[in-house]
Amino acid sequence: MTALLLRDLTLALRAGGGFGLSLAFFLIVTILVPFGVGPEGGTLGRIAPGILWVGALLACLLSLDRIFALDHEDGTLDLLATAPIPLETVTATKALAHWLTTGLPLTLAAPVLGVLLNLPVPGFFWLTLSLALGTPALSMIGAFGAALTVGLKRGGLLLSLLVLPLYIPTLIFGADCVRRGVEGLPTATPFLMLVGITLGSIAILPFAAAAAIRVNLR
Amino acid sequence: MTALLLRDLTLALRAGGGFGLSLAFFLIVTILVPFGVGPEGGTLGRIAPGILWVGALLACLLSLDRIFALDHEDGTLDLLATAPIPLETVTATKALAHWLTTGLPLTLAAPVLGVLLNLPVPGFFWLTLSLALGTPALSMIGAFGAALTVGLKRGGLLLSLLVLPLYIPTLIFGADCVRRGVEGLPTATPFLMLVGITLGSIAILPFAAAAAIRVNLR
Amino acid sequence: MELTVTDLSIARGGLPVLTGVSLRLGPGRALVLRGPNGIGKTTLLRTIAGLQPPLSGSIGLPPEDIAYAGHADGIKPTLSVTENLRFWARIFGTGDIAPALGAMDLVALAERPAQSLSAGQKRRLGLARLLVTGRRFWLLDEPTVSLDVASVALFAGAVRAHLAQGGAALMATHIDLGIAEAEVLDLTAFRAASAAPAPGGFDEAFA
Amino acid sequence: MELTVTDLSIARGGLPVLTGVSLRLGPGRALVLRGPNGIGKTTLLRTIAGLQPPLSGSIGLPPEDIAYAGHADGIKPTLSVTENLRFWARIFGTGDIAPALGAMDLVALAERPAQSLSAGQKRRLGLARLLVTGRRFWLLDEPTVSLDVASVALFAGAVRAHLAQGGAALMATHIDLGIAEAEVLDLTAFRAASAAPAPGGFDEAFA
């Protein structure tokens, strides 16, 4: 399990793709939106919480196919399935590795990008907090989606399609949390829901993902 | 050349990935944004041109790695490089196939999604027109980026990083065209610039892309 | 502890490929599966490894005693030879990778990233992985593809050493492995007959 | 028209692999490249095919007369056997694919999607591609990997027929192809030697 985690982190670093690139994607989405929407600070500040959450979600989404696809292509998954660690551990570990290389850096970078979108000051605290608590759910749900599509050639877009509806509750509560934080409204409800989704995903989805992989290896 | 185009289109259809999925992604981005931003019609209508253009651009971006990566992995690119058609034709054809499976459906779907985002009525004409003229540039620039990263394992995110700055002028002029259309301002300048970028890309980038592929095959 | 396969039928893409396969493989034995392309060797090995369910019949052996090596090697191109091997050693909870490196003549290549290996060198690394699994039953699908004569001999030596320690090997191959003591099982006899479907017999369509 | 390679040096990953390779291959001749894993057979074939530049030396033959077949087959899993072949026939501007299907015993599989082929069947499809290129010089990298004995014979027959029509073939392989008339070139003699570096000699660092 540690071996697997370490290897995944090493691979992410080696490929030059792990940390840097999904961060870069987040940065770029945040930059593109003003180009599309126009430069007025007021509008930007109003949509900033939503755009930042959507951006983080997309950055997460794009790196999902890395979770299992490479290991499937080169046969590692076949070999792991016959190895002495349970597939449930494998899926949970890989989701964790994904979070460490994606969700965590995104959370840390989000406040900086908030500046670019003129996010009002009280938003920064809630943005960081909601991302820190919400991105683990994104990684775990994503790992489940990746497990479902692992056998398919270029399942990338299919994966997005499957996973995005599952992401919607996380997005709604996460962005709402920030929006209410900005406006000074009570944030308890969306916040608790967000935490609930994360805990629930972590408790259940490793098993579903492992089952999906077993089916896909046939 | 027709053979290559037809084969690429067939493959896109067979994989179930071509038309349907990047469209679906576009749809889902357009749906996610209201969830993130909140449902007020006024704000949504104001940011609609920008979000639609950004959504189309991201949908395009996500399907870029399909252009060459599969053909490189299974050796087709090696064989095409020794075949009697010039690589410049190959890259141009593949960009065309990408546009037919991505840019064209996106253009056709955009007005429908405009309704979801409360796009004001005069915007629909300009949205369709600007996407129709701008997406070919996105495909061609994307093909160039894909050619640069073709040898790299999971170059996907690197590809996004390289291509997005190149997409910015297209995005600015495209979205501005729609915004000015909505507000009844003159649209000639962004419109002409958009056309210019598209024509320039089509004239020059097939050569750059072919050169990049030759280097990558070494 | 023996590997016993009794009256096994297997399918690929929903179609029966082989029927009535029975075999047993005790410690210290090697069995070579032969048969023309497409007969179902790969499918049989994957079924025995537990990667896909059989149509019918039974396989006697807990999957925890099997090491499978298929057409793909599970090698990460950006990791070095040592890192690749050490990863598998840790996954299988075994310790030292030095003997495996030595046995497959990889010592000189140990620090090279796997992507810079030639086809045959990569294959040797794939085979070295078997040695660090510590498993007794090896299921090998065309293990000597791309290997030169010297490497095939190296491989044969590794198999013999494994057998001598009470291991066993089931191998699908088209070429001569130079392991004289191996028995041979030709799968041609077990090819599934494709019977004409009984009219209205929807059951078998879902077999 | 001959394929002539004169005093060729080739590199992989910036390092010389083989030096001073010379060979000539006239119509109707076949030449088998041999040598241990990692000696540089794949690299040599790719260089002759024009896919990578040589370090020095010259290759005499317009690239428009070469058909290359490497470790990967360029087969699309979702297209059928016929569709795969017909695509390459159209790219190379040749017509009929039926002879190629027949020669590689693929007629029964013609309508199957390529992803449902076994390893050997896929390889046969890859070799059938050569027959529809209409090119005279075949450069083949381990063409018989995964093939059973019958298919190897089929392949040998196809090569012989190609030679009889004035074609030529340059093949890298580790196993016996059963083409008696083929000459053999062992590459071991051309392995690039490495000299000790001169301190501060930055020129040579960019070899």
Next chain:
Amino acid sequence: MVELGKYAGTVLAAYGVTVLLVLGLVALTLTKGARVKRALEAQEKRMSKNG
């Protein structure tokens, strides 16, 4: 000492950030340069000894 007035924080922050970034770049450049130089010398010595 110069009088920076109410903008002292701003000016000092700007200079501070710049100095940090430049020093970071210089430090990276020098350490990496030294590391590579050492590695190359070791390598050359080893190879000329072993022939």
Next chain:
Amino acid sequence: MSIWEYANPKKFMQTSAWALPWVTGLAVVTLVAGLIWGFFFTPDDFRMGSTVKIIYIHVPAAIMATGTWFMMLAASLVWLIRRHHVSVLAAKAAAPIGTTMTLIGLFTGAIWGQPMWGTWWAWDPRLTAFLILFLFYLGYIALWEAIEDPDTAADLTSVLCLVGSVFAVISRYAVLFWNQGLHQGSSLSLDQEEHVADVYAWPLWVSIIGFGLLFVSLVLIRTRTEIRKRRLRALEARERMA
């Protein structure tokens, strides 16, 4: 003797070893002189107060940020046309310097913007163009890092630099068209700058030259490192082959 002689790695190593101490020394002297002059011995602006002192780092950094990209473009062209390794390695060596300069421009601008415009960041065309330039630098460096084979990486990054330059110019125009922005119309306009010329301009010129010399010195060091790395790589690989 032609200028291309210096593109020979050995010749370059000799010449740069000789020039390096001089360039570095001069860089330190001018830089320190310019900054001290600017920081301690210039008056405050009547409207911007002491923040005007930021100009002595902001403007040189901005100039070096764009200048570095031009230097990389020229070096890439030389590589593509004449295939001189030193030239492309110099481009590779310059990229992180350009990135740092861009960051300095962005950070000092942002810090300056807070009191002047009341915001850390505005989508002003100049600022925006700098942000895009930063992305180009990131992409260029990422492509170098991602490719294993050095010559392949050299070719591809050079092509990227070429195409990227064209698009950077288009972006500059697009951004100007898209938003008129704050930067030009800010409290210190160009002609005001020229009015106060002498007091502010002299130290400014000195620090610009200082930044330029710093750049040259760093590029020399980094290029030397890249050449050594290249040789080290070749030697290691050769040793493994033996």
